[in-house]
Amino acid sequence: MSGKNILVTGGAGFIGSHLAQELEKRGNNVRILDNFVGGKQNLNYFDDKIEVMEGDCCNRDDCKKAVKGIDQVFHLAAHAAEGQSVFIPEFNAQTNIMGSIVMLTEAINAGIEEFAFTSSIAAYGKPESVPIKEIAKLNPEDPYAVTKKTFEDYLRVYYEIGQIKPYIVRFFNVYGPRQRMDDPYRGVVPIFINKCLKGERPLIFDDGLQKRAFTYITDVVEPICDLVGKEKLVNNPIxxxxxxxxxxxxxxxxxxxxxxxxxxxxxxxxxxxxVKVTYCDTSKAKELLGYKAKVSLSEGMDKTIEWAKEVGAQDFKYFDYTEIPKLTHKSYTSKKI
Ligand SMILES: NC(=O)c1ccc[n+]([C@@H]2O[C@H](COP(=O)([O-])OP(=O)(O)OC[C@H]3O[C@@H](n4cnc5c(N)ncnc54)[C@H](O)[C@@H]3O)[C@@H](O)[C@H]2O)c1
Structure with a gap:
C-alpha cells in the first residue's frame, strides 16, 4: 500500500494519532477527522503534511467533506469507555453506532471501497474459553460492546450487497504514550501511572485477579496498516x-x-x-499477516512511564453526565478515581 489518500476518523485520539503518522510515514496522504472531544494535545506530534479536519462523524456534511478525494477510511472515532457505557447507553450509541453509520454511508456515496474498523475484544463478552478465537460467538455484555458488534454487522451487510470491503480488527487493552491519563473511565494502564505520579493509591475493582493482555501501541498500529488491501482479510475479522x-x-x-x-x-x-478472564488467540493474524506482538509489557511500560513523566501528573476529568444514575459506579460519583 503506498501513495493512497487516507482518512483516519478519531485521528486526534490515542491510537488514531499514531496510526495517522504511521500511514503518512508509509508514503500516504493522510487526513484526520475529529471533533476533539478527547482534546487536541496529540496534534502536536503531527507535521504539517497531515491534514487536520475538525468535524463530527454524526454530522452528514462533515463526513461528506471528510471523504472527498479519499481512497481508504480507517474509522476509529468512538466514545470508547466501556465501563461508562453502562450508564450512558444513548450517548454511547449516538457516537458509536449512528456516527459510524453516517461515516459508512458517506464513504459508500463517495465510492470508497476499503473501510477499516477498530472493533474490540469486548464484542466477545464473557468468553466460553480463552484465548478467544475469531470464530467465537459475539455475545456483548455492555453497551459499548454492543455498538462494536452492531457496526461489524452493518459492515458485513454492505459487503454482502457489494458496496464495501471491510477490514475489521478486534483490539484489546491497548496502551502507550499519548493515551489520556486524565480520563477516569478507561485505560487501566494510564490511570495507574497517573495515580502513581500523583502519589495516590491505584484503585482496583474487585480482587485484581482479572486477567488481561495489555498490548503496546506499535503492536496494533503496524498490523492495521498492513492488513488493508489484503483480499484474505476482507470481511474477515481478526x-x-x-x-x-x-x-x-x-x-x-x-x-x-x-x-x-x-x-x-x-x-x-x-x-x-x-469480565474476569479475557484475552485473544492471535494465530489467525500470524497466519494471514505474519503478525506477532513484539513489545513485552515490561518494555512497553518503561516507554509509557517515560512519556508520562515528561507530560506530568494530570487531574482526572469527570463527566458530569449520566443517563442511569443508579448504575453509575460510586467510585465515579464520589470522584474517587
Ligand atoms: N484503546 C484500546 O484499548 C482499544 C481497544 C479496542 C478497540 N479500541 C477502539 O480503537 C478506537 C480508538 O481508540 P482510542 O483508544 O484511540 O480512543 P480515543 O478516545 O483516544 O480516540 C477516539 C477519538 O475519537 C474522537 N471522537 C469521538 N467522538 C467523535 C465524533 N463523534 N466525531 C469525530 N471524532 C470523534 C475523539 O475526539 C478522539 O480523538 C476506538 O474505536 C476504540 O473503540 C480501542
Whole structure:
C-alpha cells in the first residue's frame, strides 16, 4: 500500500494519532477527522503534511467533506469507555453506532471501497474459553460492546450487497504514550501511572485477579496498516494484540515498582460488567499477516512511564453526565478515581 489518500476518523485520539503518522510515514496522504472531544494535545506530534479536519462523524456534511478525494477510511472515532457505557447507553450509541453509520454511508456515496474498523475484544463478552478465537460467538455484555458488534454487522451487510470491503480488527487493552491519563473511565494502564505520579493509591475493582493482555501501541498500529488491501482479510475479522497475559493486580504492582511510588493498591467493589478472564488467540493474524506482538509489557511500560513523566501528573476529568444514575459506579460519583 503506498501513495493512497487516507482518512483516519478519531485521528486526534490515542491510537488514531499514531496510526495517522504511521500511514503518512508509509508514503500516504493522510487526513484526520475529529471533533476533539478527547482534546487536541496529540496534534502536536503531527507535521504539517497531515491534514487536520475538525468535524463530527454524526454530522452528514462533515463526513461528506471528510471523504472527498479519499481512497481508504480507517474509522476509529468512538466514545470508547466501556465501563461508562453502562450508564450512558444513548450517548454511547449516538457516537458509536449512528456516527459510524453516517461515516459508512458517506464513504459508500463517495465510492470508497476499503473501510477499516477498530472493533474490540469486548464484542466477545464473557468468553466460553480463552484465548478467544475469531470464530467465537459475539455475545456483548455492555453497551459499548454492543455498538462494536452492531457496526461489524452493518459492515458485513454492505459487503454482502457489494458496496464495501471491510477490514475489521478486534483490539484489546491497548496502551502507550499519548493515551489520556486524565480520563477516569478507561485505560487501566494510564490511570495507574497517573495515580502513581500523583502519589495516590491505584484503585482496583474487585480482587485484581482479572486477567488481561495489555498490548503496546506499535503492536496494533503496524498490523492495521498492513492488513488493508489484503483480499484474505476482507470481511474477515481478526484479533490483534499480545498473548502475554497478566492480572490487573500484577499490572498495578509492576507500575508501582517501576515508578518507585510509595503507595499501596486499594481494592473496591466490582463493576457490573467486568469480565474476569479475557484475552485473544492471535494465530489467525500470524497466519494471514505474519503478525506477532513484539513489545513485552515490561518494555512497553518503561516507554509509557517515560512519556508520562515528561507530560506530568494530570487531574482526572469527570463527566458530569449520566443517563442511569443508579448504575453509575460510586467510585465515579464520589470522584474517587
Ligand atoms: N484503546 C484500546 O484499548 C482499544 C481497544 C479496542 C478497540 N479500541 C477502539 O480503537 C478506537 C480508538 O481508540 P482510542 O483508544 O484511540 O480512543 P480515543 O478516545 O483516544 O480516540 C477516539 C477519538 O475519537 C474522537 N471522537 C469521538 N467522538 C467523535 C465524533 N463523534 N466525531 C469525530 N471524532 C470523534 C475523539 O475526539 C478522539 O480523538 C476506538 O474505536 C476504540 O473503540 C480501542
Amino acid at each position: 484479533n490483534i494484540g499480545t498473548e502475554e497475559v497478566y492480572t490487573v493486580k500484577e499490572l498495578a504492582e509492576m507500575t508501582i515498582e517501576k515508578m518507585k511510588a510509595d503507595v499501596e493498591i486499594e481494592f473496591i467493589n466490582k463493576r457490573t460488567s467486568d
